[in-house]
Amino acid sequence: MKILQFTVDCPYPPVSGAEIRNAANARALTALGEVLTVSFTGGPAPSPPPNIRHRIIEAARGRGPWQKRSAHPTVHLIPADELAEAAAIWKNFAPDLVVVEDIALSQLLALAPEHGGRTVVDLHNIDSRTLADRIGALSLWQRLRRFREHRAKIAQAREADILAAKTADQVWVCSEADRATLALGPAPAPDFVKVIANPIPDEAVLSLPIAARRYQEIRLCFIGHLGYFPNIDAVKQIGRKMVPRLAASGRDWSITVAGKNPREIVRHYCATHGLNLVENPPRLPDLLAAAGYAPIPLRFGGGTRIKVLEAMAAGLVVCATKKAVEGLGLEAGTHFLSGSDAGELAAKIVTFAAEPQTAAKIADAGRAFARDRHSFAAIERTILQAVDDLSARLPD
Template sequence: MKILQFTVDCPFPPVSGGEIRNAANARALATLGEVLTVSFTGAPAPATPPNIRHRIIEAARGRGPWHRRSPHPTVHIVPADELTEAASIWKAFAPDLVVIEDIALSQLLALAHEHGGQTVIDLHNVDSRTVAERIGSLYLWQRWWRFRQHRRKIVQAREADILAASTADQVWVCSEADRATLLALGPAGSGKPPGNKMIDIKVIANPFPDETVLSLPIATRRYEELRLCFIGHLGYFPNIDAVKQIGREMAPRLAASGQPWSIIVAGRNPRDIVRHVCATHGLQLVENPPQVPDLLGRAGYAPMPLRFGGGTRIKVLEAMAAGLVVCATEKAVEGLGLEAGTHFLSGRDTSELAAKITALAAEPQRAAAMADAGRAFVRDRHSLAAIEQTIQQAVKGLPG
């Protein structure tokens, strides 16, 4: 089998959410045949796993992040020269299967009609929900000030999700919760898209990227101090919002406890607001880290005060695998099936999480037990071996 994978960013080496999922998908697909991964940003991968090749869309070089030049709220409206190059690669490679990353690149689904191959759209999130949540988080006057513009964005995002789900031969989502969200969107989600084609939705769990973190020690001394670490794509709105909360609300409360504290914020492509928050509130910013195990190993707690987003959070899985106590809102752990108080520390907001982290640090043995339970959960359900098995079954289920 020949498999073509289109991604926004180069997935190797995998650093943040999108690349981590794409890399795991590529590894799983490589067990079924030859994989060619094609990216629209970044540089060619310095090294790839066996049976995987990587190249970039040359026409996209130097154009900057697509979200700054696309008129659509979720879809990358691919310029004509980039689309022509993608079509040329598709035609020359002649794949049996094409896996397209997220709604951002869903425009590429239209190429299947001319160049053949079955198609999968891998939805990291149901982005129409994220757009609606982001607009809903604005102050009332902000929502009314540009009401028509906001409404148009919500409609455009929803229609893009419906069209992609209707067009692809199979849809991958991260959780049963996202599956239900997608099914509830509208006519496509009702199972009656154009031509009465039934939508084939498969839940492909998110992986944790580096299984070497399983060897990081879980010992009580790791949890005695208030050493926190937040890792995620720092150009992504839900993560930016989380960093703002960590800096503006959590850091002052940790400082007020009188205990020594530190917070590391690390990730790809931080926006200026992230840099400003970190500099203002004493957070250590690590931009574009080549690897994260060392950063994770320095901390005992992983704050996740997320309020927006879909899918399941790779940052949660990664932190748990590394032995950190995940301290999270309900939104941050949705779809994972974790038990509050056993696998993670739960809080309604940043202030409550800060108070609970401070209290748990006084009981390092309980913290270590929680970290151990979280690691066991992730190891059993989100290992690369588990992801490979699920993807193999999904591909075999595609109509011949």
């Protein structure tokens, strides 16, 4: 079997959430045959894993981030030369299965009738909801001033979700919550929308020690793509609401913020609120091992949070809002500490730092949950079953 995977960014090395999911999907699909990953940004992968080849769309080189080149709120309107190159790769490779990353690249699905192969659109997030959340976070005046424009953008994004679902042979989502949010109308075929959970990025962190002394000190670590709106907002919340609570406790504390491609506003908040910024870290286990708590005060976004799975697997006590753990099926007080905002999370961290044995129990339960449900072996089984169901539903 030959599998073609289209991604926005090169998945190798897998650092940010999208890259981690794409790399895990590709690895799982190698159990079925040869995988060719084709990316629109970045450079060629220096050393992709066995049985995976990687190419980039040469016509896209030097054109800058696709988000800044597309008039559509969620879809990358692919220029004719890039689309022609993608079509040529598709035709020459002659894949049996084509996996397209997210709504962003859903325009590529239209190539299937001419070039063949079953198609899957892998929704890392429900982008129409993320867009609506972002607009909803604006001030009342900002929303009213551009009300018609905002309403049109949300409608465009929702139409893109529906069109991609109608065009693809199968849709992958990250959670049951995302499946419900996608809301495709009359019940689709039972094998049409599949939940493919996000993976633990690096299972080596499962060996990091869980001991009470790790949670006595207030050492926090937030990891995420620092050019992504929900993560930028989370950093702001950490600076505005969490830092004052920790400072008022009288305890020593430290917060590390680490991730790919930080925006200038992230640098500003880290500098002005005493946060230690680590830009584009080559490896994360050392940063995770140096912390006991993972603050994740997300207010926006979709999918399931790889940063939550990563922190739990590494033995950190996850301290999160409801939005941050949406779709994971975690139990507050057992697997993580829950709070309505960053300030409340900070207060709970101070309390649990005085009860390190209790904190260690939560860390241990969180790790077990991540290991049992989000290991690569579990992801691989789900993907292979999804492809098998697709083949059964759409016989040759």
